[in-house]
Amino acid sequence: MSVVDRINDTYPELRNAEKIVADYILSNLSRRFDKSITDLAKAVGVSEATISRLSRSLGYSGYQDLKLSIAAGGAYDEVIPNLPAEIRETDQPLEISQKLSDALTNSIRDTRAFLDKQALGLAVDALCASNQIVFMGVGGAASICLEASHLFAKAGRAASYVLDDYGQIVTASTMRAGQTLVAISHTGQTKSVADALQLARKAGARTIAITSDRRSAVATAAETALITWKHEKTSVALFGDFIEGRACQLYLVDLLFILVMFRSEQNEKDNLRLTGNALKDFYFSISS
Structure with a gap:
């Protein structure tokens, strides 16, 4: 097993200080890993004993063995931040196809398992x-957000999206009772989204968060939070969210749309037929 596989397999059982070291290793695999145990302890702010414990938790005899494994495995050449951990650059196309399919399927399955009925x-x-x-x-x-707005608009609902921080604050501050803000953030740490939820909720609007972290700023700012799959490994900043996280968000948006269409009394099913027929007539007239 590579260092990455060992960390992913043992991460849930690691102590918090050990997770800090593991996160540092995963975030620096693209660089030559040649720090001494003393230098690494100073860099991450933990004791040398913590690094030794982590090495043993991962199945190595000690830190030196861990360093040798990283170098021998060439892990820094294999891992791309926030891709499914199982995928390697050396995999064949069909092998990557299978691994990606499995990763997306498993993450959606976990999201379904996390669903809070209330x-x-x-x-x-x-x-x-x-x-x-x-x-x-x-x-x-x-x-x-674009896809969600498109779905609800086709069903005749007044739906819109705001994708910039300036617009989010402005829009949220003017929302009122009878309106609903749905905020989407994988990490739950997007400041403008969390602030917008607080503003809209204070103004009397209903607020819903879709995020992977129930303790995050976005989740706690919302009246209702729906929790998606979350990778045990920390997301690497500025590399984008995990691919699986995006699939889980789309799954929840589709689920909400279907449930609203079946339960609401605002003629969604009739409106879907109307918009479908209008689009068919429009494109038929173009082709003819």
Whole structure:
């Protein structure tokens, strides 16, 4: 097993200080790893004993053995931040296809297992009763907001999206009762999204968060939080979120849309037929 595989397998059982060292190793695999145990302890702010314990927890005889394993395995040549951990650059295309499929399937399965029935019900109630739905997210979450807005708009609901921090603060500050803000953030640490939730909630709007961390700023700022799959490994900043996290967000958006369509009394099913027929007539007229 590579260092990456060993860390991923043992991460849930590691102590907090050991996780700090493990995160540092994973975040620096693209660099030559030649720090002494003393230098590494100073760099991450832990004791040398913690590094020794981590080495043994990973199945190595000591820190020197861990360093040799990193060098011998060439882990820094194999790992790309925030791709599914099982995928290697040396894998064949069909092998990568299988690993990616398994990773996405497993992450959605875990998200389904995390679903809180009460929270899901509150989210659906809020959306059914809303006269306007606003989706907010930045970075990779922006694409999910676009898709969510598209789905609800085709069903005749007043749905929009705001993808920049300035617009999020402005929009949230003017939201009122009868409106619902749905905020999407994998890490839950997006400041503008968390602040927007607080503003909208204070103004009387309903608020829903879709995030992987129930203790995050985004989750705690919302009235209702739906929790997605979360990788045990810490996300590397500025490299984007885990691919699996995006798939889980889309899964929850689709689930909310279906449940609202079946339960709401705002003619969603009829509106889907109307928009579908309108689009068919429009594109048929172009082709003819």
